[in-house]
Amino acid sequence: MKTLLRIVLGFIAAIIFVIVMMVFFGISNEPDVKLDWVMNQADIERAKKILHEGYKTRADEIGTIELSYADLNLAANYLLNRFTKGRALISLKENKLKFEVTAALPENRLGKYLNITFRLGNEDGNQLPTLTKFKAGKLLLPSKAAAFVIQTIIKHSKLNEYFLLATDPIKAVAIDDDKITITYHPSQATLDTARDFLAHNTTQYDHAKVYKSKLAEIIRQHDPDWRLSLAELLQPLFALAYQRASLDTAIEENRAIINTVNDYVNHSKSVATPIKPFYSAFIYKRNDLAQHFIGAAAITTSVNSEIAQVLGEEKELHDARDGSGFSFIDLAADKAGTRFGELAIASPRSARKLQEAMAGIKDYTDFMPDPRTLPEHMDEAEFNKRYGSTQSEAYQMMSKRIDELIAAMPIYKQ
Template sequence: MRKLLLVFSIGLLFIIPLALITALALALEDHPRIDRQVILTPEHIGRAKQIVDAHRYWVHPGMLVAARVTPADADLAVNYLARRLGKGSAQVTFADRNAIIRLSLPTSATPFFGRYLNLEASLVETDSLPQLRSMQIGKLPLPDMLTDILVLQLVHWLRRSPEYRAGLDAVKRVKVSRNQLSIVYRWADDFSHEMRASIIDERERERLLRYQTLLAANSKQNKAVSLAEVLSPLMRVAANHLPNGDALAENRAVILVVTFHVLGVSPEGILPAMAATWPRPAPQEITVDGRGDLAKHFMVSAAIAAYADTALSDAIGLYKEIEDSRHGSGFSFNDIAADRAGTKFGEKAVASSTSARELQRRFLSGLEDADLMPAWSDLPEFMSEVEFKQRFGGIDAPAYRRMMEKIEQRVAALPVLQYSNSPDVAVQLE
């Protein structure tokens, strides 16, 4: 009997690792099954804004409402999230009462297994939330019972976060058809406050408070001031928190605080409880080359790039200009130049530790608006939609592309975006 148990135990020692190796070999593949670019257009941003606005202005706590999304927009959103969060690609195809999800994510390269995790599953409509069925990872099919267990564990993990818990509690049903995805939810009174507060962790709150306090101390009542003058002391303090600090996180905090100040809004919007007691800077008009609109374009694009990604920032900036050409001040290439300069600034601020430190070093010797914003006075502005199309033919026409190439060249040459060979240094605060 003892010999039989010994043989069985030795067998398990070989069978379990062999089963795991086989599962990995089946699950991981050499090539992605889905490989798609994320292409965001002003039309996509416009439709997203319409959905948000429609619910923001008339939905009240306790109401049961439905958000309706086209299959194309839902597919784009899923692909965007896959690219943004996992550097992968995704695709969703819709039918009546079910959808097929395909996802490809890169994994750490190994000498023995494939480099991509390819997942395919059916999302089946129920009377509440959809259920995953027929899941397959690479060449490895998963029984529905195992899929249910994995989903339950995932939901349990997500519910630890206030923002995900609030979202899961709010959503009551998801209806799927060939032509529409309907998300039925009930808006809770504390839903938005809980989500916004959970986005910012304690360390990030400390950083934001640090730069908010410094900004308040530096501001002067009713004084117009250049953006470079506002950014410089905060970036010098960010550099002083090296080498032990997180350069990317410091830069993000500076950008967010300055963006709030430029827009004239309070951090209470994302920290409703804590930021109410923070010091407030005096109201100021922040300008770039004497223009407040350029400062707003620059900082909003920088914040989007620092906290999201470049594609989203570019699409939102272009959407704003197209809307202005229809209803506002008109299409302005100088606003586009400010958008692109801000996007590149935000991108460099968080691209890597080296890039983040280099950006901080650029502020040590002092910068002016001309170091942040390219030459713009010769760029066409205040064009109506009709004039814009007459002169440039639309956003896909050669004349428009030539103008954008000129702007990109000017932005690329900005001193703040250049790299130097100077060593890392820290600022000694007075």
């Protein structure tokens, strides 16, 4: 009995040792992979298409997906940035998939980034790839020990749902010089779960029902003869969150509020039972500003602020070509919403401070600066004449001016 106990304790100690080594050597103040690439709207749409590819296969049918290494990188970076700001580089080396991953970490004493490198390959005739090499920073760890630890971490984290949906139907992965070919055989249960999970594209929490119920109550009581302010939706929900949330749940509750309000304001098609009746929400007598603000906040809390910023600029450049024209007013709403989303999930303390502040607001001027003097309605020719591009000095000066307007607001001074 004592011998068995020693074996169990020794095994646990070995696993703890591997985890400690992964953390100690993997964390650094310098990223191994530069975080200098941000997915644009086309990248995001392509990544979503890749992840939704399995929808075309019926239950209990065998399907295949061929992915170039560019597609594989898009999908991996899209998933990675749903959890943290980071970058993944996937390449072929010695007939194996090589992953170089850097992920930004919350503020801590050890370092700013987690750097890991690993390889996956088909060995011993196996149709499914296994971990063949693993490095935490510069430290090379036994692949089998690292694989066990990684699987344990995934199993007990929010990554588990993604992991199960991605791996359960997969029967074979063939690694070639220019692509990988995935053969999968999904069950009906797996397809149903995947469709529901990917369609919403945001993490759902049980307490989101509380905020949806509160929002429905607000809408029922709204006088249709009066314009609906975005503040009328956000203030009572954050007041409720400030009453019921704790430091442990503050971030999740803020994310639930922002997603709930965004689903309503931007008419999300992924909501099975939308709140009715529908009234457009307004900021400064404009419903597009409310849509921009809460949409950017939702993207920030679901993915990250960099992607929210890129999508805002891409939308305005598109409008300059084929729409109502480039608008720095709309961009200001995007930037303010992005900043709002950042504070909503930056840390438990930041999340609670935002709840307290939003519970006490009077109107939308408490979270959105007045942008109405900024230029807008510029077609492509006018935008190019005045600003050239989003990288020009003139554009950057205007962008900085908007940032200063937002930073001057008390609610954003944390």
